[in-house]
Amino acid sequence: MKWSAVPYVAVRALTKNTMRTVLTALGIIIGVGAVITMVGLGQGAAAEVEEQVNRLGQNVVLVFPGERQLGGVSIGGGSANTLTVEDALALQEEIPEVVAASPEVRSQRVIVHGNRNWHTRVYGQSADYLQIRQWPLESGEMFTHEHVGRAALVAVVGQTIVEELFEGADPIGQTIRVRGLPLEVIGVLSRKGMSLMGSVQDDIVIIPYTTGFQRVSGRSHAMVINVQVYNQESMDIARAKMEDLLRERHRLAPDQPNDFTIQTQEEVAQAATETSRVMTWLLASIAGISLFVGGIGIMNVMLVSVTERTREVGLRLAVGARGPDVLLQFLIEAVILCVLGGIGGIVLGILSTEIIASYAGWPALFSMEAMIVAVSVSAAVGLFFGFYPAWKASRLDPIVALRRE
Amino acid sequence: MPIIELEEITRIYRTSAVAVEALKGIDLEVKEQEFLAIMGPSGSGKSTLMNILGCLDKPTAGRYRLDGEDVSGFSRSRLARTRNQALGFVFQSFHLLPRTTAQENVELPLLYREEGLSWKEIHRRAREALESVGLGDRLDHTPNQLSGGQKQRVAVARALVTHPRVLLADEPTGNLDTRTSLEIMDIVQRLNADGLTILMVTHESEVARFAERVVTLRDGLIESDERTEPLSARRELARWLAQAESEADDRTRKSEELKEVPEAEEVAI
Numbered sequence: 001m002k003w004s005a006v007p008y009v010a011v012r013a014l015t016k017n018t019m020r021t022v023l024t025a026l027g028i029i030i031g032v033g034a035v036i037t038m039v040g041l042g043q044g045a046a047a048e049v050e051e052q053v054n055r056l057g058q059n060v061v062l063v064f065p066g067e068r069q070l071g072g073v074s075i076g077g078g079s080a081n082t083l084t085v086e087d088a089l090a091l092q093e094e095i096p097e098v099v100a101a102s103p104e105v106r107s108q109r110v111i112v113h114g115n116r117n118w119h120t121r122v123y124g125q126s127a128d129y130l131q132i133r134q135w136p137l138e139s140g141e142m143f144t145h146e147h148v149g150r151a152a153l154v155a156v157v158g159q160t161i162v163e164e165l166f167e168g169a170d171p172i173g174q175t176i177r178v179r180g181l182p183l184e185v186i187g188v189l190s191r192k193g194m195s196l197m198g199s200v201q202d203d204i205v206i207i208p209y210t211t212g213f214q215r216v217s218g219r220s221h222a223m224v225i226n227v228q229v230y231n232q233e234s235m236d237i238a239r240a241k242m243e244d245l246l247r248e249r250h251r252l253a254p255d256q257p258n259d260f261t262i263q264t265q266e267e268v269a270q271a272a273t274e275t276s277r278v279m280t281w282l283l284a285s286i287a288g289i290s291l292f293v294g295g296i297g298i299m300n301v302m303l304v305s306v307t308e309r310t311r312e313v314g315l316r317l318a319v320g321a322r323g324p325d326v327l328l329q330f331l332i333e334a335v336i337l338c339v340l341g342g343i344g345g346i347v348l349g350i351l352s353t354e355i356i357a358s359y360a361g362w363p364a365l366f367s368m369e370a371m372i373v374a375v376s377v378s379a380a381v382g383l384f385f386g387f388y389p390a391w392k393a394s395r396l397d398p399i400v401a402l403r404r405e
Numbered sequence: 406m407p408i409i410e411l412e413e414i415t416r417i418y419r420t421s422a423v424a425v426e427a428l429k430g431i432d433l434e435v436k437e438q439e440f441l442a443i444m445g446p447s448g449s450g451k452s453t454l455m456n457i458l459g460c461l462d463k464p465t466a467g468r469y470r471l472d473g474e475d476v477s478g479f480s481r482s483r484l485a486r487t488r489n490q491a492l493g494f495v496f497q498s499f500h501l502l503p504r505t506t507a508q509e510n511v512e513l514p515l516l517y518r519e520e521g522l523s524w525k526e527i528h529r530r531a532r533e534a535l536e537s538v539g540l541g542d543r544l545d546h547t548p549n550q551l552s553g554g555q556k557q558r559v560a561v562a563r564a565l566v567t568h569p570r571v572l573l574a575d576e577p578t579g580n581l582d583t584r585t586s587l588e589i590m591d592i593v594q595r596l597n598a599d600g601l602t603i604l605m606v607t608h609e610s611e612v613a614r615f616a617e618r619v620v621t622l623r624d625g626l627i628e629s630d631e632r633t634e635p636l637s638a639r640r641e642l643a644r645w646l647a648q649a650e651s652e653a654d655d656r657t658r659k660s661e662e663l664k665e666v667p668e669a670e671e672v673a674i
C-alpha cells in the first residue's frame with residue numbers, strides 16, 4: 001500500500017464521523033487532562049514543601065517524640081508523649097553547641113476579636129522561637145522569658161491574622177480571645193513569603209509555651225522541640241550530644257531504641273519531598289486509571305466501527321487491500337484518535353490546573369516530561385486497545401464482508 | 406492463448422452438518438476480449454464461480470490459470486495483488502464508500518497499488534476513468550447525491566482505474582431500471598470493443614443477449630455454452646428512448662386534449 005495513503009485513509013475515516021471521533025477522543029482528553037493536572041498539582045506541592053522546609057531557619061535541628069523512620073512519616077507527627085519541657089531546657093543548658101531550644105505545642109483554635117472570628121493555628125513556643133526561625137517582627141515585640149515564666153496572656157500574630165481579624169488595622173495592644181481566654185497582642189510578624197504557601201505560614205498565633213500547655217492545648221508534652229545549633233560545623237557533634245543527653249534523661253538501657261527522633265533541616269526536607277513525591281505518584285496513578293478507561297472506550301468504539309464498516313472492509317479487500325493494510329488502517333485511526341485526544345488533554349490539563357491553582361491557592365508546576373509521557377501513553381493506549389478491533393477487521397473474509405447488509 | 410482457463414474446478418462448502426457441492430467440475434476457457442455472460446437459476450453456482458474467478462475464493466480442487474499463471478496455489482496476499490492488478494469488480498449493490506466523493510471512491514484501488522503512484526498520478530487516473538464513463542462533471546459528488554445509474558458508473562470507473570485484464574460483473578444491472586441498465590450495458594460493450602475481457606453474471610436473458618457468449622450453469626455444472634450475435638446496447642437504448650418519447654407524446658396529447666394544461670410538456674419528461 002502507498003505509505004502516505006495510510007494516514008490519509010485513517011484521517012478521512014475519522015472526519016467522516018466527526019461526532020463519534022470527538023466523543024471517543026473525549027475519554028482520552030479527560031484521562032490525559034487528569035494526569036497532567038494531578039502531576040502538576042503534585043509537583044507544585046512538592047516544590048512548595050521543599051521551599052517551606054528550607055525556610056525553617058539556619059542550623060535548625062528538630063526533635064520529635066517517638067521513633068520515626070526517615071521519609072516514613074510526615075512532619076506533623078508528635079503523637080507519642082516522650083518529650084518534656086525539661087528536656088528542651090536541658091538541651092539548651094547542658095549542650096554548649098545548642099544556642100536555643102523551644103518546646104512546641106500546636107492547636108487549631110478559633111480566635112475572636114470584637115465580632116470577628118478566625119480559625120487558625122496557635123503555637124506555644126519559647127521566647128527564642130523567632131530567633132531560631134530567623135523570623136523578624138514587623139512591629140511590637142516578641143514575648144520574653146519572663147512572660148514565659150509566668151505564663152503571661154500575650155500573643156504575637158502573623159500577617160493573615162492582621163488581615164482577617166483586624167482588617168489590616170494595627171493590632172498591637174488589642175485583645176484576642178481563644179476559648180474565652182483574653183490574649184494581648186504585643187507583636188506582629190513580618191510577612192513570611194510571597195508564595196502561595198507563604199500565606200499559610202502567616203496564618204499563625206504564637207504564645208508562650210507555658211500558656212499553650214496550661215491554658216490552650218491541654219497537652220503536657222512537647223510535639224516538637226525546635227533547636228538552634230551554633231553553626232553548621234557543630235551540627236554533627238551537637239546532634240550526638242543531644243542524643244546522649246536525651247537517652248540519659250529518658251533512662252534508656254543500651255539495648256533500647258530511642259524514644260525520640262532527631263532530624264536536621266535537610267533530613268526533614270528530604271522526608272517531606274519524598275512524601276509529596278509519593279503523593280504525586282498516587283495522584284498520577286489515579287489519573288492513569290481514567291486514561292485506561294478512556295482506552296477501553298476507544299476499543300469499544302473501534303469494535304463497533306469495524307462491525308459497521310464490514311462492507312467497506314470487504315470492498316477494500318476486493319480491490320486489493322491485504323490484511324496488513326486493513327490492520328494498519330484501523331490501528332493508525334486509533335492512534336491518531338489518541339494522539340489528538342492527548343493534545344486536547346494537555347490543553348485541558350493546563351487550563352484546569354491553572355483554575356484549581358488560582359481558586360484553591362494551590363501551587364502548580366508543569367513539567368514537559370509529564371506532557372510527553374501523557375501523550376506517549378495515550379498513543380500506546382491507542383495501539384494497545386486499537387489492535388484487537390483492527391486485527392478482527394484484517395481477518396475478515398472479503399466474500400462474507402461484501403455480502404453483509 | 407486463453408486469458409482464463411478453468412480445469413475441473415470444484416467447490417465444496419462444508420458446514421457443520423452437511424457439505425454442499427456448489428461447483429461439481431467446471432471446465433471453461435475464456436479468450437482475450439471476449440464478453441461472456443454466465444446465466445443459470447438461483448443456487449446453480451454462479452456467485453461461487455464468480456468468487457473463484459475473482460480470486461476472492463479458492464476452489465476445493467481443480468486448476469485456475471489467469472493470464473497463464475496458476476493462481477490456485479496463491480497465498481492470500483498474492484491473491485490480493487492479483488485482484489488489484491489484473492481484475493476489476495462491479496457489484497449488483499455498487500459498494501461505494503458512503504460520504505466519500507466519486508473521485509475518492511475511484512482512487513481507492515490505486516491506494517493499494519504496490520508500485521507507488523504519485524498522488525498527482527492517482528488523481529489524474531481517477532479523473533480520466535470517471536470521464537470515460539461520462540461522469541467528468543460529478544467528481545465531487547458523494548454517493549447519496551448520485552442516481553443508481555450514476556453510482557454504477559462510478560463503480561465501473563473504479564474497476565477500470567487500474568487498467569485490469571478482466572472485468573468481473575455480478576448482476577451489474579440487478580438494481581437498475583431498464584434505461585440505466587441499457588446505459589451501463591452500452592458502457593460495458595464499448596469497453597469490450599476497446600479490448601477488455603468481460604465476465605458478467607446475470608439471471609436476466611435480456612441482459613445476457615448483449616454478450617457474445619452465454620454459459621448456462623445448472624447444479625454446479627455447465628449446461629450449455631453458446632455463442633450468439635450480441636445485441637447492440639446503444640441501438641436498444643435509442644429504440645427504448647424513441648418509444649418512451651412517443652408514449653410520452655401520446656400521453657401529452659391526451660392530457661392536452663382533456664385539460665389543456667400548459668406545463669404538460671415538462672411533466673411528460
Ligand SMILES: Nc1ncnc2c1ncn2[C@@H]1O[C@H](COP(=O)(O)OP(=O)(O)O)[C@@H](O)[C@H]1O
Nearest residue numbers: 418425427445446447448449450451452453454
Ligand atoms: N458460504 C456458503 N456456505 C454454504 N453453502 C453455500 C455458501 N455459498 C453458497 N452456498 C451454496 O452453494 C450453492 C450455489 O450457490 P451460489 O453460488 O450462491 O448460486 P447462485 O449465485 O447461482 O445463486 C447453493 O446451494 C448455496 O446454498
Ligand SMILES: [Mg+2]
Nearest residue numbers: 448451452453
Ligand atoms: Mg448469486
